[in-house]
Amino acid sequence: MSNGEGKNGEFDGITYLYIRTNPADNGNVPLAPGLEFWISPDITIIQPGGMHGYEAIVDGGNQVEVIVTNAGGIPAVDAYVEVFLADPSTAFSPATATPLGGDFISIDGYNTKTFTLSWVPTVNEAGHRCLLARVCLSMPPDCYSNPAIFDVVGDRHVAQRNINVLKIKEKSMSFGFLVVNPLPGQGEFLVTATELKVGRKGEMIRTALGCDFAQFATAPLPDIRLNLSEPLAWEGGRPTKELRTPLTGRFRKPVDLPSRFRGKVAMAAGEVRPGVITLSRNPEVRPGDIHVVQVTQMHTKTRRTIGGLWLIVQPQ
Numbered sequence: 162m163s164n165g166e167g168k169n170g171e172f173d174g175i176t177y178l179y180i181r182t183n184p185a186d187n188g189n190v191p192l193a194p195g196l197e198f199w200i201s202p203d204i205t206i207i208q209p210g211g212m213h214g215y216e217a218i219v220d221g222g223n224q225v226e227v228i229v230t231n232a233g234g235i236p237a238v239d240a241y242v243e244v245f246l247a248d249p250s251t252a253f254s255p256a257t258a259t260p261l262g263g264d265f266i267s268i269d270g271y272n273t274k275t276f277t278l279s280w281v282p283t284v285n286e287a288g289h290r291c292l293l294a295r296v297c298l299s300m301p302p303d304c305y306s307n308p309a310i311f312d313v314v315g316d317r318h319v320a321q322r323n324i325n326v327l328k329i330k331e332k333s334m335s336f337g338f339l340v341v342n343p344l345p346g347q348g349e350f351l352v353t354a355t356e357l358k359v360g361r362k363g364e365m366i367r368t369a370l371g372c373d374f375a376q377f378a379t380a381p382l383p384d385i386r387l388n389l390s391e392p393l394a395w396e397g398g399r400p401t402k403e404l405r406t407p408l409t410g411r412f413r414k415p416v417d418l419p420s421r422f423r424g425k426v427a428m429a430a431g432e433v434r435p436g437v438i439t440l441s442r443n444p445e446v447r448p449g450d451i452h453v454v455q456v457t458q459m460h461t462k463t464r465r466t467i468g469g470l471w472l473i474v475q476p477q
Contacts, residue, residue, distance in 0.1 A: 176303045177233035178240060178268070178296050179317035180204070184368040188232050191315045197455070198313045199323040199469050200369040203228040204244075204292050207277070213371060215326045215473075216289055217282040225261065225278045227294045231268040233303075239265045240298040242276045245311075247291045249325055250339035251352065251458035252468030253311050254431060257341055258293060259286075289336075291323040291470070310343065313468075323470040324369065330477045333384075333441040338470060340389060340436050340458060342428035349427045349461045354387045354438055357453040366453060370473065378450035382474065384441035385454065389426060393433045425461060442476055451475045 179188035181203045183196040192198055207224040208214045217223045225244050231237045243263030247253050261280055268274040293311055296318050297304035305318040313319050327336055342348055359366060359377045367375050428434065438456065446452075457469035 172232050173234035175233045176231055176235055176237040176240075176268075176270075176298055176301060178237055178298060178303050179230050179232065180227065180294055180296060180320035181230070182313050182320040184365050186320075188230065188317050190317045192313075197369075197469065197471070198466075199291075199321050200471060201294075201320040201322040202369055202371065203230075203320060204294050204322040205371065206292070215324060217280065217286065219282055219284055219286075221281065223280045223282060225280055225292060225294075227276045227278070228273050229266065229268055229276060229296050230273045231270060234270040236270055237268045237298050237303065239267060240296050240303070241265050242294060242296045244278050245293040246286060247293065248339050249289055249291055249323060249337075249470055250341050250468070251456060251470060252341040252343045253291070253293065253321070254341060254343040255309060255311075256431060257339065257433060258311070289325040291321060293319070293321040295319040314466075323468075324473060325470065326473045326475065327440070328475055328477045329440065329442045331442070333439055335437050335439045336472060337435060337437050338456065340426070340428070340434045341468075342430060342432045343467065344460075345430055347427065347429050349425055350467065351425050351459045351461050352387065352389070352436070352456070353459070354385050354454060354456045356382050356385065357455050359453065369471075376450050378443070378446045378452050378476075380443045380445045382440055382452050382454070383443055384439075386439040387424065387456075388437050388439075389424075390435040392429070393435060438472065440472070440474055446476050448476055 182198045182201045184202050185196055205213050205226045206217055207226055208218050209221040227242055241263055244261045245258040246261050247258040262278055266274050266276050295305050305316050311319050313321050367373055452474040454472040454474055458467045460467055
């Protein structure tokens with residue numbers, strides 16, 4: 162954002178900090194309905210050598226880059242930016258996220274500032290991971306409302322990036338992730354895996370991926386399968402036992418929706434369940450074309466989307 166006038170003058174005398182959680186995010190809260198809130202273009206992994214990517218290199222000098230916008234007219238001096246790491250999950254809670262660190266930055270009015278955090282991942286931290294970032298300014302107060310939760314939809318100070326790139330070399334492949342109940346009480350959730358029809362979303366998807374030349378597959382994936390395991394105990398951002406082989410039969414694939422897979426599951430407050438999504442390759446797709454598979458978790462009673470993730474599937 163370059164220097165200029167505020168939004169109709171409404172932010173001229175204040176700071177207005179936010180981290181985009183969708184390419185169409187302009188800092189308004191809550192986030193507009195229908196916008197995916199796990200594809201922040203303002204959070205990126207920079208791999209050793211300077212290449213922007215989706216996977217952290219083990220024992221390498223990675224960096225996490227976070228772009229913070231100040232849409233207000235006065236400088237935000239010493240705003241604190243912090244970054245969290247989590248396994249690929251549909252939703253997150255402080256128990257399932259690990260803090261990577263943070264620092265203070267200052268952002269002029271009507272401007273953006275790029276914050277970078279050095280990160281040398283362990284073996285357990287490397288590979289596909291979700292990144293969350295948040296920003297807080299003490300004076301004048303411009304901070305997230307609740308430090309105990311990650312309210313990505315309702316709080317402009319919090320954002321996440323949960324995009325995973327998968328290379329299919331065989332007829333099929335599987336990807337593990339977590340389904341989390343971040344709510345303070347028990348709930349029933351609808352978990353859905355859908356291959357997105359790109360259509361008008363093409364430009365938005367390219368922006369989210371950071372690639373203007375992404376070429377989308379025209380032939381859909383022939384099969385999507387989704388399974389969940391029994392609940393896990395969770396401590397300090399890691400499970401207390403190894404992930405077990407997923408149980409089958411908990412979800413049913415409707416015959417009238419060949420590119421969609423869905424099922425309901427009841428979960429206690431804070432419960433974590435490992436899941437596996439298995440994708441079959443379409444032999445008609447050209448190498449390099451991409452499919453976008455979206456996994457979402459929705460509360461069946463409130464119909465509120467709790468979270469989600471993207472799988473960018475690319476045949477090799």
